Amino acid sequence: MKLGRRLVLRGAFGATLALPFLESLGRPAARADGEAPAYAVFFRQANGVATARSSVLGDEPERFWPRSLGALTAASVADRALDELTPHLSKLLVVGNVNMQSFDYGDGHARGALQCLTGRGPTVNGAGGSSEAAGESIDHRIGRELNPDGRDSWFMYAGRGSGWLGGPCISYRGAADRRSPFHDPNEAYRNLVGGDAGLSAEAQRQIAERGRSVNDLVRTQLSRLMRRSELSRSDKQRIELHQSAVRDLEVRLSCQLDDERVRALEGIGAAYESTDGDEVLAATRLHMDVAALAIACGVTRSVSIQIGSGNDGSTRYRDPATGEQMENFHFLSHRRLSHGSDGAAIANSDRMHAQVDRQFAATFRHLLDRLSEYEMPSGATLLDCGVSCWFNDLGSGPGHARSDVPWVLAGSCGGALRQGEHIELGGGNDVNHNRLLSTIGAAVGCTKADGSPLDDFGDPSLPRGLLDELYA
Template sequence: MSRFGRQRFPRRLFLTGTAGVTVGLPFLETFAAKMVRAASPDDPGFVVFMRQGNGCSQALPYSNPAEPEMFWPRNLGTLTPASMAADSDRATSELSAHADKLLLVRGVRGALSISGCGHARGALQALTAQPTGDAEASNNSLALGESLDNRIARELNPSGRGPLTLAAMRPRNYLDSVLSYRGPNDRRGAQTNPKVAFDNIMGLVNLDDTSANAIAARRQSVNDLVREQMQSLLNRSDLSSDDRNRLDLHFSSIRDLEIRLAECSPLDAPTVSAINAIDGDHQNGDRIVEVAELHIDVIGLALSCGYTHAVTLQIGNGNDATRYRWQGEQFPSYHWISHRIFADGSEGDPIPDAQAKHNAVDRIHARLFGRLVDRLSAYTTETGTLLDKGVCAWINDLSNGPPHSVNNLPYVLAGGADGFLRTGAYVDAGDTTHNKLLNTLATAVGLRKANGDPVDDFGHQSLEGGLIDDMIA
């Protein structure tokens, strides 16, 4: 059991670069009571899920025509910059500079067999390990349980604050936000504007004590009245269970303001300028990558301030139709590429070099993940970097292109979660189910069961529990 113990590090981050800025984070100290089953407030773990859609360019030996391996490294075992760079035909080679921080996990399949739309069935279980209540998954189908980012936020975040849920995507898609669930059939919408996310974190920058206390007192007055109103409604005996749950969620969201002064490293002026500049054009389908990059910068800020312990970043809409650009060429819809045809459905003219284009899109995502690793590595602590204290996971709803299956899902992790996870390695989990990977990440960032044991039962109750030993240091 000692391997589940966590080293204790001081909470304070030593900030690199220019002088830090004092940020008054809205915060409620009473969250401490919730922490007894999880990590210490002074020892935060975190997880960032960066999600790609539509599968990756891994091998499809039985397709017609067969497709070669273009994603995974050639050899299992230790990863080094040289070994990864040598596999330059593989998308993961884009991350060779970070080899010692990485853990690549193959041999993990979607835990649940769900019929219907591949994108919906992959996405709804990706972070929930839950089925849907619908017989066939479609764009309106929802998962029957909370997602891991929500669980982590619920247990580790300052009281009431949900996970940071971001997306870089255009509006009005067949599938929009797909990852984060507060609970059964309760999907969380993702924030698509980096400016809003940034402002939410920095809203109380440089607040002096007098002003902060005045805001807190005013909010307390309003909250008192609103709580009375909510309680009066909740006291009624004629509410259905659904209505009671609806009001409970609302009631528990009402937070009083206490100011915890946190020292954050300010984003540099060009980044802030870019965040401001994209406000209003953040849903432009031609700027998806740019928006994702800025979201990543905001994520670094959020984690460095202790604003949250769980983040999702969804790249592209549910069945990502972004027309990515690679080496001067603008591709057709990525969704079409993943089908290898000029169509969203199953019929259409073939796209020339479709797998190579899919590989290029994989590389674009790899570079975004590399940016995330770089950003978190730039924040240093007494013992290492911010990245070392948590884990970032580049995930995918699906495994591959045309079949859109969930066998051998691509998991690329970075950061050891305070030494809990292996790094610098490429492992095969042996065709296990992805709920065990989620269990491993939950435990890595500090979640525990009520009895203090590792979390080994996240997801649907029918699933075999456990962790993936090969991932653990």
């Protein structure tokens, strides 16, 4: 057992188990009041949302945004994709009129996907599908500045690992320096429980072949910790909940591995590499389970999660109305049987797009549910300590719009951010997206070289400052 910036139990066969924040032991990584430090999760959806507009299908109704500005209520989100998040409405800030810069990427999806977390233009103008962003992404900045021991932030990906823009494309260390993600949720979990080197081969064998849990491999250390006189009752309950979450996660991962072995025999790829929307979303939920554990343990203060390639052009989500797989999401977003502007119109593709929005909303709810399971000493949950963002890289699909790009924020970063509202940023069509990234970075704790809050993230040519509308 090792106490320090990260409380970790080290057990048999190289297994380790990071523990949640414990108020009794005064961990330096936690805030002075015993709450978890602020963090950010970024969950990206491609292709815009099903919002009111005209397309090849005619006039499309609003199916995403709340009915009115102000307080979020069940009535204001009824029959919209956001009603999937009704249990968490009081924790949400739905932000409208987020406008990106019209950088010359030579392609709307490249402009959106590569700018969405970097706030930067391309390294080479007009390069289209060969584009690279010209700077660091905010998820990496948060990890680089705030993570224990300078540890990288976590980048997770589900879906076909190739495709437009090369697959994983939203997270950057710097100009043209794209990051590699955790693709397999098991890989992320092994990294979490086995330290930076992962589980030892013997520990993996004990878990895989003998059905043992990481909890089993650190049982002696856990018993010693639970006997410590200074450990409070709430901390003991917190550890027990954490053990249960670890075991539940292992069960879900084990089930997935069994399924994948069957699929491998049939010549079908693993779920996290699938084009089947059900499998991709299931893999994403497992990524979220691991991410919630990693945040609870203080392993990282920044996670980004991407589904599908730059235009999510391979994934086929299921239509709940028919039970059948729909056309690939990129086709649906164009409303045509095409990755371009030609091709026959797809009947009801606006409704189908809205169903994809709902499935992303439900997946985001899964993350919020997981974060809500961890209770802090004050009675707040881990969800309250940070901010989790479900965002798009386009405003709408058919027009590849750079304006009114949806951002849904959950959690207040310990009271810093507004909650329970739908707001629209002021300034008309002024570019403000990079200022949104600065505001999130500052709320989490990022600063400039002089120690003042981060307010200059993104391309140097863009307006600077924080968005006061987001603050409580």
